[in-house]
Amino acid sequence: MSNIKFHLKTFGCQMNVYDSSRIVDLLQLHNMQQVDDELDADVIILNTCYIREKASAKIFSELGRIYKLYLRFKKAQPVFAVIGCVAKAEGENIFKRAPFVSIVLSSQKYHLLPELITQALENIESVNSSEKKSKKVEHKINTDLSGLEKFDCLPKVKKSEKVAFVQIQEGCDNFCTYCVVPNTRGREVSRNEKDILSEIENLQNLGAIEVNLLGQNVDCYNGLDENGKPSNLAGIISKVAKFDNVKRIRYTTSYPSKFSDDMIELHRNEKKLMPLVYLPIQSGSNEILKKMNRKYTREQYLFIVEKLKNANPDIQISSDFIVGFPNETEEDFQQTLDIVKKVQFIQCYAFKYSPRPNTPAQKMDGQIDNKIKSERLKRLQYELRKSQDKFNKSCVGRVMSVLFTDVSKTNPEYIIGKNEYLQPVIVKAYKSLLGSIQNVKITSGSYANLKGEIA
Numbered sequence: 001m002s003n004i005k006f007h008l009k010t011f012g013c014q015m016n017v018y019d020s021s022r023i024v025d026l027l028q029l030h031n032m033q034q035v036d037d038e039l040d041a042d043v044i045i046l047n048t049c050y051i052r053e054k055a056s057a058k059i060f061s062e063l064g065r066i067y068k069l070y071l072r073f074k075k076a077q078p079v080f081a082v083i084g085c086v087a088k089a090e091g092e093n094i095f096k097r098a099p100f101v102s103i104v105l106s107s108q109k110y111h112l113l114p115e116l117i118t119q120a121l122e123n124i125e126s127v128n129s130s131e132k133k134s135k136k137v138e139h140k141i142n143t144d145l146s147g148l149e150k151f152d153c154l155p156k157v158k159k160s161e162k163v164a165f166v167q168i169q170e171g172c173d174n175f176c177t178y179c180v181v182p183n184t185r186g187r188e189v190s191r192n193e194k195d196i197l198s199e200i201e202n203l204q205n206l207g208a209i210e211v212n213l214l215g216q217n218v219d220c221y222n223g224l225d226e227n228g229k230p231s232n233l234a235g236i237i238s239k240v241a242k243f244d245n246v247k248r249i250r251y252t253t254s255y256p257s258k259f260s261d262d263m264i265e266l267h268r269n270e271k272k273l274m275p276l277v278y279l280p281i282q283s284g285s286n287e288i289l290k291k292m293n294r295k296y297t298r299e300q301y302l303f304i305v306e307k308l309k310n311a312n313p314d315i316q317i318s319s320d321f322i323v324g325f326p327n328e329t330e331e332d333f334q335q336t337l338d339i340v341k342k343v344q345f346i347q348c349y350a351f352k353y354s355p356r357p358n359t360p361a362q363k364m365d366g367q368i369d370n371k372i373k374s375e376r377l378k379r380l381q382y383e384l385r386k387s388q389d390k391f392n393k394s395c396v397g398r399v400m401s402v403l404f405t406d407v408s409k410t411n412p413e414y415i416i417g418k419n420e421y422l423q424p425v426i427v428k429a430y431k432s433l434l435g436s437i438q439n440v441k442i443t444s445g446s447y448a449n450l451k452g453e454i455a
């Protein structure tokens with residue numbers, strides 16, 4: 001079969017965005033074509049997220065919406081594939097709730113897509129042509145999480161953006177009591193340095209100048225080096241920094257108590273390492289941190305931040321927060337607000353605690369009323385906004401380095417890029433600067449973005 005068209009929708013974190021880009025490469029290698037219009041596809045692929053209830057409920061509503069759209073306008077259904085974290089967590093249940101789905105694959109098994117899509121298309125043809133749709137859709141499922149075999153089956157990247165993402169590690173062994181990731185992505189496992197470095201060499205040859213190293217828990221990176229010895233995050237970053245064309249390096253996500261002194265030293269010495277450290281704290285209360293099974297205290301967290309800022313005064317911190325965790329009192333919450341005032345985070349995500357299936361926190365007594373969660377979220381967001389606003393205003397007058405990637409949608413005379421701190425910077429400048437890093441003098445700053453001129 002040729003000219004198969006697929007439409008891919010991605011939900012959730014950077015890891016899913018990375019997986020989706022690899023899926024596109026893989027399917028294109030099999031002569032399949034990506035289409036933007038969901039009604040124009042033979043195959044609909046949803047790469048899904050299970051982290052909060054809203055994220056996973058959205059997958060079922062999307063499936064239903066797209067299925068109905070097809071029946072209405074095409075009088076036939078496409079092949080549906082659900083991959084990623086909802087696929088792992090819900091498994092066969094997806095076929096019960098949405099029997100028109102053909103393929104369910106975990107994030108470790110998406111390299112099986114080309115073969116399964118080809119089989120499913122044949123089956124869908126007979127389903128669509130059968131009398132009164134009496135024929136049932138065949139179901140194929142593989143939600144195994146073991147190993148890193150997908151990387152051996154994926155093609156070499158052929159095209160790269162200026163900002164490239166590379167997965168170095170997968171899974172998580174921390175078992176925070178609220179979190180589904182150990183169930184959806186499995187145990188911690190690291191790719192070998194050789195594989196990562198050859199992927200990055202290829203990306204830099206294709207034009208990438210910023211590299212983001214990804215993993216659920218990058219501080220635990222321990223892939224083997226060229227001598228067969230376990231490396232670490234600082235080790236692999238130092239090697240990435242040796243690529244001449246790579247000018248900027250970022251990594252995500254960190255875990256506070258695993259953040260090593262080697263990384264602090266690297267932030268002191270390695271100029272290519274961007275000075276924004278994404279260090280999710282989740283709560284400022286030691287009591288709640290303990291109940292979350294986060295293995296650090298607020299004091300230890302503050303100490304890491306202090307060490308980082310002493311090593312490099314340009315460093316700023318971003319973070320994640322959960323409010324309304326079971327048993328969180330007003331005093332606990334005050335401790336969170338207090339941490340925000342102390343650290344002055346420059347970008348944060350804050351979430352209401354969402355009880356998730358098969359996690360210890362879901363079964364805890366002392367679940368918090370949604371009204372209180374909403375009210376705390378609002379108060380936290382107000383405080384976070386204040387520190388972000390303050391930082392953005394403090395940038396005015398500074399010269400910052402900006403990697404330009406886009407033309408403004410509202411005014412084509414302006415181009416947009418990200419500075420060292422991932423803040424969007426808007427500048428009136430020639431499009432020929434797209435894809436390059438420029439020094440920009442910041443002339444104004446609001447909560448949402450910065451404006452400036454080429455320095």
Ligand code: 5AD
Pocket residue numbers: 051052178179180280282320321322351352353354355356
């Ligand atoms: N409820 C709310 N937020 C959650 N996160 C993870 N699990 C939950 C949950 N059950 C948040 C954490 C994490 C981010 C990716 O999502 O803040 O850092």
Ligand code: SF4
Pocket residue numbers: 011012013014015016048049050051084085180181184185
């Ligand atoms: Fe969502 Fe977590 Fe899966 Fe990422 S790893 S897609 S955040 S559930």
